[in-house]
Amino acid sequence: MTIVELIRAFGRDLPVGILITDASIERPGPIIVYANSAFGRLVGRDPDEIIGQSPRFMQGKETRQATLDAFHRALRAGERFHGYLTNYRGDGTKYRAEIDCRPLRNVCGEIEGFISFEREVARRIGRPFESRGGRYEAISISNDLLGDALRSLGVFSSGDANSRPPQSAALF
Numbered sequence: 001m002t003i004v005e006l007i008r009a010f011g012r013d014l015p016v017g018i019l020i021t022d023a024s025i026e027r028p029g030p031i032i033v034y035a036n037s038a039f040g041r042l043v044g045r046d047p048d049e050i051i052g053q054s055p056r057f058m059q060g061k062e063t064r065q066a067t068l069d070a071f072h073r074a075l076r077a078g079e080r081f082h083g084y085l086t087n088y089r090g091d092g093t094k095y096r097a098e099i100d101c102r103p104l105r106n107v108c109g110e111i112e113g114f115i116s117f118e119r120e121v122a123r124r125i126g127r128p129f130e131s132r133g134g135r136y137e138a139i140s141i142s143n144d145l146l147g148d149a150l151r152s153l154g155v156f157s158s159g160d161a162n163s164r165p166p167q168s169a170a171l172f
């Protein structure tokens, strides 16, 4: 079973958006090879429609170039990118996305693709961003077992985006 098949099997009904791309970083890559239904709902597109496209289709006027550059550098270095971007839906509306993107490595350590967990967040009102929980909060929070599993994998956390600004998010 390949990594993508594995994620396809358990990611289908997860309440968090999952996107998998191939390992190509330079245009026209990275190319989307899998999106779960929560990702389709997040971005307002049929998941099957976006297979074969690059995640750049979500970018628009307010998508910050400095953050995209940090994203690109992280992908090139084979490192995790955890930050926030303004993404655009199929109908042109924008949303703030928290993106936790990691390389998928095979047993030899070679990068076979990238996986990102994505969710919509909203800016916290009336709290300094240094406070516990950070500058943003999730629009919907799941308390199910899979949510617990993601938390135990450190998805959307790890002492950066939720407690202090990660290097990439500090660019906002």
Ligand SMILES: Cc1cc2nc3c(=O)[nH]c(=O)nc-3n(C[C@H](O)[C@H](O)[C@H](O)COP(=O)(O)O)c2cc1C
Residues within 6 Å of the ligand: 019, 020, 021, 025, 026, 027, 029, 030, 054, 055, 056, 058, 059, 063, 068, 069, 071, 072, 075, 085, 087, 097, 099, 101, 114, 115, 116, 118
């Ligand atoms: C798995 C994965 C998910 C991504 N999700 C997004 C996204 O939601 N929004 C976005 O603007 N870019 C996203 N990107 C980043 C773009 O594909 C691209 O890497 C970014 O624009 C920086 O590279 P560039 O300077 O070549 O455009 C994602 C990349 C990967 C690998």
